[in-house]
Amino acid sequence: MEGQFDYVIVGAGSAGCVLAARLTEDPGTRVLLLEAGGGADHFLIRMPLGMMKAMLKPELTWRMMTEPEPHLDNRRLFLPRGRLLGGSSSINGMVYMRGHSGDYDRWAQKGCRGWSHADVLPYFRKMERSWRADNADYGHDGPLPVTKNNTQYLLHDELIQAVANAGLPVTDDIHGGAEEGASLVELTIDEKGRRASTYEAYLKPAMQRPNLAVLTNALTRRVLVEGGRVTGVEYEHDGQVKTVRAGREVILSGGAFNSPQLLQLSGIGPAAHLAEMGIAVVHDLPGVGGNLSEHPRVPVEFAAKGPVTFVNQLRFDRAVRAVAQWYLFGSGPFARQLNSANPMLRSDPRLSQPDIQLFSNPVKLSAHLWFPGFIKSPPHSFSADVILLHPQARGSVRLKSAHPRDLPAIRLNLFDNEADLITARAGLRLARQIYATEPMGSLIAGENIPGADVTSDPAIDAHIRATAGTTQHPVGTCAMGTGPGAVVDPELRLHGLAGLRVVDASIMPDVPGGNTNGPTIMIAEKAADIIRGRSLPAINKNERDAA
Structure with a gap:
């Protein structure tokens, strides 16, 4: 020194x-x-x-x-x-x-x-x-x-198909190809996991x-x-x-x-x-x-119809096996991320580029390890948080x-202007549209957050103000x-x-x-x-x- x-x-x-x-x-x-x-x-x-x-x-x-x-x-x-x-x-x-x-x-x-x-x-x-x-x-x-990303446990294909069936774009290459649509998530993880x-x-x-x-x-x-x-x-x-x-x-x-x-x-x-x-x-x-x-994030969550989410991989015995698989071979469910896909969408077709990203995961990020008879399982759910890509x-x-x-x-000073509220409302409605479309629609039992009854602009704005966070x-x-x-x-x-x-x-x-x-x-x-x-x-x- x-x-x-x-x-x-x-x-x-x-x-x-x-x-x-x-x-x-x-x-x-x-x-x-x-x-x-x-x-x-x-x-x-x-x-x-x-x-x-x-x-x-x-x-x-x-x-x-x-x-x-x-x-x-x-x-x-x-x-x-x-x-x-x-x-x-x-x-x-x-x-x-x-x-x-x-x-x-x-x-x-x-x-x-x-x-x-x-x-x-x-x-x-x-x-x-x-x-x-x-x-x-x-x-x-x-x-x-x-x-x-390894999409084996993430219901990636179902989400991509729902985006396409909803009439929204899908892309194989968000950087080198079309810069809009739902795509496979890429990660900064090495070849050894x-x-x-x-x-x-x-x-x-x-x-x-x-x-x-x-x-x-x-x-x-x-x-x-x-x-x-x-x-x-x-x-x-x-x-x-x-x-x-x-x-x-x-x-x-x-x-x-x-x-x-x-x-x-x-x-x-x-x-x-x-x-x-x-x-x-x-x-x-x-x-x-x-x-x-900063990119604001507005929570959206759907209840799963049955035990179909990544919560299955968090059962204690499976998690122990997954950690060992990661440590020894750099593979398995713990060697990657939880993101199903990365829909980059326009809230208004007149825009020149996407202004919304949906943070789509087949599990809540707060989910914990569990084991039958000892620790209760987290609820099976899907999150599709709305992220504003270009906030004012x-x-x-x-x-x-x-x-x-x-x-x-x-x-x-998040959401200090009407334009960002308008974008977030539109993004939330896009998330609802996608998750109501098959094949995702058959996997959804209902909407947890903000709730299916939250439909008016004032009600959605109240949800935003009560729950929005950052990325x-x-x-x-x-x-x-x-x-x-x-x-x-x-x-x-x-x-x-x-x-x-x-x-x-x-x-x-x-x-x-x-x-x-x-x-x-x-x-x-x-x-x-x-x-x-x-x-x-x-x-x-x-x-x-x-x-």
Whole structure:
């Protein structure tokens, strides 16, 4: 730990692990990676179906909560974020999505030059080791395994057929083919049935390099600024406060909550708020902590007609056998995810791309192990939660105090506008339509949540306000762009101060239409090339297909 590093990366999450691995491919570049949490070699992390237990373990997560949400009956929402090597990629649901091509073209239209779909597609391909070995639209030799879900116990075929019978689109390839419809779920799980976090895929293979230092249980307190330039960071480790200098740059990769919090703790952010917290203003940058965007999730649940769901696999003796099968062979029901399919749909046919995702599972995620005569079985049910892919609501991340160990004040402001309510209502009605259509219709005994009698707009809105949650996809709080609310430029350099970049989900101008872990990894891949002064040639897929 002695001496100066070229780069100090704060946060060993989905982006930080990628950056550390890519930058140290140059043996002449010295990198220090600081992580507030610990290691990621826990049994529940490696086994895919351990995700729900891992997400709830305090030693693995930042236990964040929103402030009372004014448009959700003043409820506070739980926002667990990974606090370990790999960050949230070590505890998430492992669903792999790139997002719609139009999402990135809109980024470019907003002034983010170099971030159109043609610009980012090479980096998605660079990072992927896809199961679609014969498909030119995917990468095949990248660090990140992308495998298809095992649908044996998930009633996948029935759901896909119901979507088709309801007159809605189905696609074999949500990324390389039609970017709309119900499809097979792809996962960041390796060929041995183990979770493929960015720690496993990127950082762990690089940790033997002499030019990479990784320090865990190191909480960064602030960045250091001298003469208009960020020169290093102050961090706490083993009860001592220490400093380290960065010869080239400090890179923040703490995510959409931690990165803006650290900037504000360092005196970088909205001047009035910093003054309110008693923090000397180093650089007035109003956009820090603003523009928070998240995919809202509205619960929808149907009762199954008989014992046909994944609850069967949670019977204690079967679960023990499934764990053994996973451990020995990397296969079986615990070696994959629970998602039946991933319908990406338009709530209005006039829209240019899907605005609704249905989180379809043949079991409640809260279901538990059971055994006849000892522990009662969970109810057999289907969930089809409605996810808004392009919400208009925007929230904020602000300090609660000037102490680095105090978690920030997070306000999502979900459903603060009529447009998002209209979209959610339409999505709920789409879910009802699909699950009433054969062959799913024959498997359904009735609607548990919100209930078949909840039909009017006011009644559905009341359900939304009483039950809506999140998908754990926060972005946007250090937004990339050129306008007055932007925090970083298209090369991810902080506006107004030299020597600092932000590379994580916080730089997204708005949330992509899909799960955000894949796009965050892509951002880090592209950022590593930007930092090294190079780029991959753009790929215009539409022009290539036309040719």
